[in-house]
Amino acid sequence: MRIAIVTDAWYPQRNGVVRVLGTLRDTLVARGHEVLVISPDQFLNVPMPTYTEIRLALFSRRGVTRQLDGFRPDAIHIPTEGPLGQQARRYCLRRGLPFTTAYHTKFPEYVNARTPVPLSWAQAWIRRFHAPSRAVLAPSPSVLRELTAEGYGNVVPWSHGVDVDIFRPGDKAAMWPDLPRPIFLYVGRVTVDKNLPAFLSLDLPGSKVVVGDGPSRADYIRRFPDTLFHIANGDAELAACYNAGDVFVFPSRTDTFGLVMLEALACGVPVAAFPVTGPTDVLGDSGAGVLDTDLRAAAVAALDIDPRRCRDHACRFSWDQVADEFLGYLAPIWGGQAERTAAAE
Structure with missing residues (x-):
């Protein structure tokens, strides 16, 4: 065809x-x-x-x-x-x-x-x-x-x-081995519609990491100096970034789906997000993440989720x-x- x-x-x-x-x-x-x-x-x-x-x-x-x-x-x-x-x-x-x-x-x-x-x-x-x-x-x-x-x-x-061959569980210390844990991670475009301040302003233990580029990046680097900002080059490095995280935090309220959540889950990393379009569809009732109007509570609770549950759920999304x-x-x-x-x- x-x-x-x-x-x-x-x-x-x-x-x-x-x-x-x-x-x-x-x-x-x-x-x-x-x-x-x-x-x-x-x-x-x-x-x-x-x-x-x-x-x-x-x-x-x-x-x-x-x-x-x-x-x-x-x-x-x-x-x-x-x-x-x-x-x-x-x-x-x-x-x-x-x-x-x-x-x-x-x-x-x-x-x-x-x-x-x-x-x-x-x-x-x-x-x-x-x-x-x-x-x-x-x-x-x-x-x-x-x-x-x-x-x-x-x-x-x-x-x-999601490509579960590229995005799969790996070495958690391959990226940022000296960062205090737990590592709360966001991967994606750094734009105003992603609502990143809702994540970066949270009082969370350990470290926060943002992987990605976009027009709001310079502003957020200036506003949130305690957050590590990184740009991944290629899928191998991107997968390593996902694997370094303990919880993937997705603060967007406007995404239609949120493919990055699937990529994180495929690497065995649980998701914390608001109960809105996108996260509700990706996570469903899988138990691979936590949805809560209190994003901090969701992020902390997600630390207890078994990585195997995350991987198993992601493998259901076949190309x-x-x-x-x-x-x-x-x-x-x-x-x-x-x-x-x-x-x-």
Whole structure:
């Protein structure tokens, strides 16, 4: 099958969306599918205001059109709502081609937190973006329920997976052997929407470590001098960082899933988080973490969780299942009408 994925989130960006899409692409290719990824690095691009690590493609209409025309995909998937996602959406609508989308990020909440744009306006714009999609892939049951309640009529559940060969229990002293224990760890983007001060301001025993980069990093280094900040290079070092932790603290209240929690669990590290969308879906009733409105209480209680329980729970999230669901939701293009429309042009 020839599958085109047009995404504003791709390498060298480091975030959960890129990891999901990259692993999905690799899994599909390993199964014999041909996958075209159209991403910002292929165009003139500029840094996103307030988040310079994300690049926004400029003047991409012709390039998107040329690549999709040349590839002649059997299905088109648009996982992001940025400039490339907009161009791919226009391409499909002009030609009468079906497509699928995904709701990876609570973009309206992110925009509202960083700009004067009212939340209701951002929500209406995103809802309009997804309205023509044959299926909006939601990464968790909670997100599916939220989108359905907001008026989305085409939402389907699509779980995420974790590579349990890369992320597995290892030497806890490989990273930061001299840090006082217990080590309370966060891994992920260092941005305002991750609510990191809720974790970094806690009075906890031992040490706090933040692994990741982002526009808020310099500010948090200045505000929380007792926290160790680190940037991991490559999956091997990232896995070593996870393994060094005794508890993974996830303070976000707006994530749609939170892949980093699965990666921590796969390394045998329990999770402490608020009882909100994302953590409730990842942890469920597994006992592999603690959800509490008191984040400090959750972090301390999580110290008593057996690492084997965490690993066992993470191993239930298979990438084969993720790929099967993705393929099942794709909307085939070449059914007659699309061919006639394309030929007429």
